[in-house]
Amino acid sequence: MLPYLGCIILFLIGIYAILTKRNLIKIAIGFCLLEYSVNLFFAFIGYKKDALAPIYANLSQARNFVDPIPQALVLTAIVIGLGTTALLLSVALRIYEKYKTFDIKEIKRLKE
Amino acid sequence: MIELYILLIISIGAGIVAVEIKDLLASAISLGIVGFSVAIMFILTQAPDLAIVQIVVEVLTVVIFVGVILKTTHIDTTLEDKLNVRDYLTKGIFALFGIFFLLFSILALKELPQFGMPIMKIASHYLVKGFEEIRAANQVAAVILDFRGYDTLGEATVLFTSVIGVLTILRKIGKIK
Amino acid sequence: MNYLPLFTALPLLGAFLIPLLSKIWERLSDIISNVITTLLLILSVYSLFLLPIFGKVYVYEIGKWAIKPIPLGIVFTFDNLSLLMVLVINLLSFACSLYSITYLDNYTARWKFWTLFLLMVAGLNGVAITGDLFNLFVFIEISAISSYALVAFGVEKEDLEASFKYQIIGEIAGLTILLAIALIYAKTSTLNMADIANTFAKESKGPLFWFIISLLTFGFLIKSALFPFHFWLPDAHSQAPAPISAMLSGIFIKVVGVYALSRLIFNIFGLNRLNASHYFNLLLILGIFSIVIAGFIALKQENYKRLLAYSTISQVGYIFVGLGLANFWSITGALSLIFAHALGKGLLFLTAGPVEKEAGSLDIHLLSNFKKRMSFYGIVYTLGALSLAGIPPFLGFFPKIFLILGAIKGKRFEVAIILGIFSLLTLAYLLKITNKVFTKKEGEEVKGVSSIVISFLFLVFLIFILGLFYLNYLEPNLISKATEAVISGVEYARLVLIK
Structure with a gap:
């Protein structure tokens, strides 16, 4: 259970960064941490003790493999994460061009 | 599996550093440490495909972060306030x-x-069918390209969406006045 | 009904074609996307007549990986609830794409708009028809990412800021949902929704079950902007271009938020008022808070679109009151409110476009000093507002009645009274705009513009005609069947796996 808990802690660090930091880049970094923690959690779920990576080296090999499904899902999730990170940072870049700061306190233009 | 625990502690530590440090470049590098520890943990949990993709994506992420930081500023001024x-x-x-x-x-x-x-209810069927029907050596490839190929279409679409999105956002002029 | 994949494949085809072909002639992108949204509308109306022939659920196996005995591949499950959502999505996206032909003259790079718009439609359709949990996440992300970019389409200061806020909140929700999916997979070792439902039916409801439910509820309540997770919505929905505001407020939050949540809690986890009354009471209370708080904030708003955005939060509150009461009448009310609100709020947000173009501002105070007459937009706006506030004979009248009936049926008379009173508040804040912006004007009449007018007439026609035929046609043939699909709970799993 301890590896799972490690992922949850990483997840909480990400949430912490997003909720309490005022710098846009730090918020984006928090988002990346969130994403890594969930990916890692998936990989841990599929891990099987003393098993091999799910690749047949020869035809007569015994089928003692780790679970391939979470790996396939993480593959998708990693790419989705890259896409969102790129979009997030391009918005941050444009905001910096307009406001000359990453501080959300100085960016707040929209009224309550 | 003691390596796994060490790497987890390293990545949690590097995560805290990435969030709290004042220099944004150092912060991006610490994020890289987390990402590469994740990649090594993927190898330890017998997921070499993920490790390869994670390394590529991590390099790209850090490059994008550094690119944005170099174009703007690398000091987190918000930490100076009381x-x-x-x-x-x-x-x-x-x-x-x-x-x-x-x-x-x-x-x-x-x-x-x-x-x-793991329980591996569906996965045990995949491991048999992936070999006998799809004739794939790598079972992860069999899952992403055949059993769950539709997700991979979605994944490619997400990438396409974000490319178009980035192009949209980097336009200099949006509204015609 | 083996054309089911077309609901996502057609808009994806359009989205991939537009960047290639628009280099030849940029207006080609208008034609491609309007043809595709029209085809989608025809397909979804056709499904309305075809689904009863196939029974309650139609299952489509992608890649011919049979669902029996072990669900190996990804499946689409198309039941009456999906049908309702697909119809709403494609009705409104048809109107919005028609509207955008003229509206996009105010913006640069129209092909990028169309590409992202079609991707969003593909994602929303996918969410509504998929029967696989991870596939649901992928489609949520497709529609979410395209909506983040569309909110910032104007690339003004405020647009970018709203988009950033929206992205961060949306991604917290997305990753929380993904974490819940990981936990579900660890416990059940399957990703097919029906199979998950069967596995959980055999388990006792321990901390893990409730942890998963709380993660999912947290994620989807953010996506549907229920109080207290509503704070991102007014910025994002008021800064987006008008057709995107209409799509986001009209269907996005309902498909990605309300539909996905109710599919999971009712059909997959089998919660109902008997085994989880606290959970539903929580939804009910949050719904009432949304109605009251967002209603009063809306009354004070001085910006056309922000007022409408707060009104959306308040109306989402009504939908959750319906889900929280969880009896037949209240869920009928909630589902028909999804329908009525999509058309009505879509119409109201669309009127903001030409008004902003004429007057150059959306500040209600400035607009009240604007001299030109906009009687056509005024009439359209007022009709939409009357429908939303629940005035007969328009479509919006029936959901409110069903909700109140549901509250009485559930012996919650105080809820019934609150619902009744706050319908009047809805009328008050919506007619504030009619009063200040559209009446007491002199001077010349503003001329309407072609495709915008057609889309308005289409939506007004729908609100009126569906209101007339609500009890005779819409309710028995669509809404009550969809309600049955929600109420019957884990019966969904049996219907899907029986095939």
């Missing part, structure tokens, strides 16, 4: 939430199958 009551309040609320979340998750995680013993 904390006011509101900041302490948010931190306090977050601490309460975090403790609650952690306790709840400990209770919940106890009910999961133990680490290292």
Whole structure:
């Protein structure tokens, strides 16, 4: 259970960064941490003790493999994460061009 | 599996550094440390495909971060201000939430199958069929390209969406006045 | 009904074609996307007549990986609830794409708009028809990412800021949902929704079950902007271009938020008022808070679109009151409110476009000093507002009645009274705009513009005609069947796996 808990802690660090930091880049970094923690959690779920990576080296090999499904899902999730990170940072870049700061306190233009 | 625990501690430590350090470049590098530790953990949990993709994506992420930081500023000026009551309040609320979340998750995680013993209800069928019907050596490839190929179409679409999105956002002029 | 994949494949085809072909002639992108949204509308109306022939659920196996005995591949499950959502999505996206032909003259790079718009439609359709949990996440992300970019389409200061806020909140929700999916997979070792439902039916409801439910609820309540997770919505929905505001407020939050949540809690986890009354009471209370708080904030707003955005939060509150009461009448009310609100709020947000173009501002105070007459937009706006506030004979009248009936049926008379009173508040804040912006004007009449007018007439026609035929046609043939699909709970799993 301890590896799972490690992922949850990483997840909480990400949430912490997003909720309490005022710098846009730090918020984006928090988002990346969130994403890594969930990916890692998936990989841990599929891990099987003393098993091999799910690749047949020869035809007569015994089928003692780790679970391939979470790996396939993480593959998708990693790419989705890259896409969102790129979009997030391009918005941050444009905001910096307009406001000359990453501080959300100085960016707040929209009224309550 | 002692390596796994060491790497987890390293990545949690590097995560905290990435969030708290003042220099944004150092912060991006610390994020890289987390990402590469994740990649090594993927190797330890017998997921070489993921490790390869994670390394590529991590390099790209850090490059994008560094690119943006170099174009703008690398000092986090928000850390210079003194904390006011509101900041302490948010931190306090977050601490309460975090403790609650952690306790709840400990209770919940106890009910999961133990680490290292997945149920593999569907997966055991995949391992047989992937070899006998799809004739794939790599079972992860069999899953992403055949059994769950539709997700991979979605994945490619997400990438396409974000490319078009980035192009949209980097336009200099949006509205015609 | 083996054309089911077309609901996502057609808009994806359009989205991939537009960047290639628009280099030849940029207006080609208008034609491609309007043809595709029209085809989608025809397909979804056709499904309305075809689904009863196939029974309650039609299952489509992608790649011919049979769902029996072990669900190996990804499946689409198309039941009456999906049908309702697909119809709403494609009705409104048809109107919005028609509207955008003229509206996009105010913006640069129209092909990028169309590409992202079609991707969003593909994602929303996918969410509504998929029967696989991870596939649901992928489609949520497709629609979410395209909506983040569309909110910032104007690339003004405020647009970018709203988009950033929206992205961060949306991604917290997305990753929380993904964490819940990981936990579900660890416990059940399957990703097919029906199979998950069967596995959980055999388990006792321990901390893990409730942890998963709380993660999912948290994620989807953010996506549907229920109080207290509503704070991102007014910025994002008021800064987006008008057709995107209409799509986001009209269908996005309902498909990605309300539909996905109710599919999971009712059909997959089998919760109902008998086994989880606290959970539903929580939804009910949050719904009432949304109605009250967002209603009063809306009354004070001085910006056309922000007022409408707060009104959306308040109306989402009504939908959750319906889900929280969880009896037949209240869920009928909630589902028909999804329908009525999509058309009505879509129409109201669309009127903001030409008004902003004429007057150059959306500040209600400035607009009240604007001299030109906009009687056509005024009439359209007022009709939409009357429908939303629940005035007969328009479509919006029936959901409110069903909700109140549901509250009485559930012996919650105080809820019934609150619902009744706050319908009047809805009328008050919506007619504030009619009063200040559209009446007491002199001077010349503003001329309407072609495709915008057609889309308005289409939506007004729908609100009126569906209101007339609500009890005779819409309710028995669509809404009550969809309600049955929600109420019957884990019966969904049996119907899907029986095939």
